[in-house]
Amino acid sequence: MIGTLLQIMAMFAALSLLAFGGGAAVLPDMQRQAVEVHHWLTAREFLDMFALSRAIPPGSLIVVLIGQKAAGVVGGLAAFLAMFGPSSALAFVVARVWHRAGRAVWREVLEQALAPVSVGLTIASGIAIARSTEHDWVVYAVTVSTTALLTFTRLHPLAVMGVGAVVVTLAGG
Amino acid sequence: MTNRSPASLGALFLSFLIIGCTSIGGGLTAWIRHELVERRRWIDDQQFLANYGLSQMVPGATNVNLAVLIGTQLRGGIGACVAFAGLMLVPLSILLLLGAFYFAARNAAGASWINTALAGAGAAAIGFNVATGIRLGRTNVKRVGPMLIAGAIIIGIGVLRIPLLEVLLVMLPTSLGLTLFERSR
Numbered sequence: 001m002i003g004t005l006l007q008i009m010a011m012f013a014a015l016s017l018l019a020f021g022g023g024a025a026v027l028p029d030m031q032r033q034a035v036e037v038h039h040w041l042t043a044r045e046f047l048d049m050f051a052l053s054r055a056i057p058p059g060s061l062i063v064v065l066i067g068q069k070a071a072g073v074v075g076g077l078a079a080f081l082a083m084f085g086p087s088s089a090l091a092f093v094v095a096r097v098w099h100r101a102g103r104a105v106w107r108e109v110l111e112q113a114l115a116p117v118s119v120g121l122t123i124a125s126g127i128a129i130a131r132s133t134e135h136d137w138v139v140y141a142v143t144v145s146t147t148a149l150l151t152f153t154r155l156h157p158l159a160v161m162g163v164g165a166v167v168v169t170l171a172g173g
Numbered sequence: 174m175t176n177r178s179p180a181s182l183g184a185l186f187l188s189f190l191i192i193g194c195t196s197i198g199g200g201l202t203a204w205i206r207h208e209l210v211e212r213r214r215w216i217d218d219q220q221f222l223a224n225y226g227l228s229q230m231v232p233g234a235t236n237v238n239l240a241v242l243i244g245t246q247l248r249g250g251i252g253a254c255v256a257f258a259g260l261m262l263v264p265l266s267i268l269l270l271l272g273a274f275y276f277a278a279r280n281a282a283g284a285s286w287i288n289t290a291l292a293g294a295g296a297a298a299i300g301f302n303v304a305t306g307i308r309l310g311r312t313n314v315k316r317v318g319p320m321l322i323a324g325a326i327i328i329g330i331g332v333l334r335i336p337l338l339e340v341l342l343v344m345l346p347t348s349l350g351l352t353l354f355e356r357s358r
Contacts, residue, residue, distance in 0.1 A: 018337055019232045020345075021309075024302050028330055029337040048279075048288065051295035052271050057196040057260075058234040061268045068272040076269055084261070087233020088241045092253045094231050095224075095245035113352040114230055115309075116319035117344055120326025122306030126299045127331030139296045146300025151307045161297040168293025169286055 004071045005078050007038060012063055012082035019087065021118025023060025028128035030066070040070035047133040055158050138171040180215045180247045182255050188213060189240060189259030197264070201236040205243070215247055237261075318351045 011033050015026040027050070034040050041049070049065040060083070067079025098107070130143050142164045149155055180188075188208050196204040202225070210221050224246065228238035237260065244256030278284050314323050326344055329335045 017232050018341060019234070020341070021229065021235070023234045024305075025232075026337060027302075028334070032334075032336075044288075044292075047295040048275065048291040049272075051291045051298050052275060053268060054294075054298040054301065055197065056264045056267055056271075057193060057201045058236040058264070059201070060234045061264060064265065064268045065272045065275070068269065069276065073269060076272065080261075080265060084233065084237055084257075087231060088237060088253070088257055091228070091231045091233065091238040091241040092245055092250065094227060095242045095253075098227055099246065109349070109352055109356065110230055111226055112356075113345070113348040115313040116322040117326060117341070117348050118229065119306050119310040119314050120323035120344070121330065121337075122309065123303055123323070124327045124330035126303035126306065127327065128334065129302075130296075130299050131331070133295070139292055142293055142296040143300045143303075146297040147303040147307070148300075150301055150304035157301045161294045161301070164297030164300075165290040165293040168296065169290045172289075 001071060005075060008067050008070055008075055008078050009082040011038075012067075012079050013086050016083050016086040017090065019060075020114060021121050023058070023063075023083075024125045025118070025121035027062075027125040030063070031129065031132060034066050034070075038070070040066060043133050045069070047129065050129065051161070055161065138168055142167055180213070180252075182248060182251065184213070185244065185248060185252060186255045186259040189244075189256045190262060192240075193260045193263045197267075202239065205236065205239055209243060216243065220246070316355075318355065319348070322348050322351065 015030055019026045031043065031046050035043050035046055049062050053062040053065055063079040063083040064076040068076035071078070146160055146164060149160055150157060192204045192208050206221055209215050210218055224239055224242045227242055228235045231238045237257065240256040240260045241253045244252040248255070278287055310323060314320055322344060326340060329340045330337065
C-alpha cells in the first residue's frame with residue numbers, strides 16, 4: 001500500500017513538471033505508465049476515466065481516478081497533490097520573480113518558444129489516446145467529427161460529448 | 174499598479190469556490206475572468222492577460238496555474254493557497270464520488286451500456302483535446318518554423334509514441350534556438 005502510494009506520488013510529481021501547455025500534454029505518458037508499467041488499469045478504463053473527468057474543471061482530474069483505482073481514496077488524494085502541488089509551487093515562484101522583473105525580453109522569448117511546443121503536445125495527446133483505445137470505426141468517426149465540430153463551431157463541449165455517447169450507444173458500440 | 178479594491182481571504186476563497194462550480198462543463202478561463210475582472214474588479218484586463226500568458230509558460234494545468242498566479246498577486250503565498258483550495262474543493266469532491274460510482278457500477282449486471290456510452294463520450298473528449306490544440310495553433314503558431322516544431326511533436330508522441338521527456342529535451346531547445354534566431358534577424 002505504502003509502496004503503491006510512493007509510486008503514485010513519484011509518477012505524478014514528475015509529470016506535473018513536464019506538462020507544458022496543460023495536463024493534456026502528459027496524458028500519453030500517464031497512460032503508458034499507469035497501464036503498461038504499473039498495471040493499475042486497462043487502456044479501456046483509462047479512456048472511461050478520461051471521459052468522466054474531462055468535463056470537470058480543470059479537465060485533468062483523471063489523475064484522481066487513476067490514484068483511486070490503484071490505492072483507493074487515499075491514492076486519489078495522493079495523485080491529486082503530486083500532480084498539482086509541484087506545478088503550483090513553481091507558478092508561485094514564477095509569480096514572485098515575474099512581478100519584480102516587469103516586462104522583460106526573456107519573457108517574450110520564452111512565450112514565443114513555448115507556443116508551438118504546447119500546441120504540438122495538446123494535439124499529440126489526442127492522437128496517442130485515440131490510437132491506443134479506439135478500434136471501432138464508429139468511435140473513430142465520433143472523434144474525427146467532434147474535432148471538426150469543436151474546431152469550427154462554438155458548440156458546448158459537454159453537449160458534443162453527450163451526443164457522442166448517444167451515437168456510440170445507439171450504434172451498439 | 175494598485176488594486177481597485179483589496180481582496181479579503183474569505184472573499185478570495187468564495188470567488189474561486191464559485192468559479193470551480195460554474196466552470197463544470199468547460200470555460201474555466203472565461204469564468205475566472207468574469208468573476209475577478211468583471212464582478213469583483215480585483216484586477217483589470219491587462220493584469221488578467223499578463224497572468225494568463227504566464228500561466229501558459231509554467232508546466233501543469235494552465236487554469237490552476239492562473240488561479241495560483243492571481244492569488245499570489247492579490248494576497249501573496251496565502252492568497253495562492255486560498256485560491257487553489259477554493260478552485261479545487263468542489264471538482265475534487267465530485268471526481269471522488271464519480272470514481273466511487275464508476276468502480277461500483279462498472280461490473281454490475283446490465284451496466285454494459287455505461288461502458289458503451291463512456292466510450293462514445295471518451296471519443297468526443299479526445300476530439301475536444303485535438304480541437305483545442307488546433308484552435309490554439311491557429312492564433313499562436315503561424316510561421317513555418319514553429320509549425321514544423323509542432324508537427325514534429327505531434328508525430329513523435331502521437332504516432333511514434335516516443336516518451337515525453339525525450340521529446341521535450343530535443344524540442345524545447347530547438348524551439349528556443351529558432352525563436353532567438355528569428356528575433357535576431
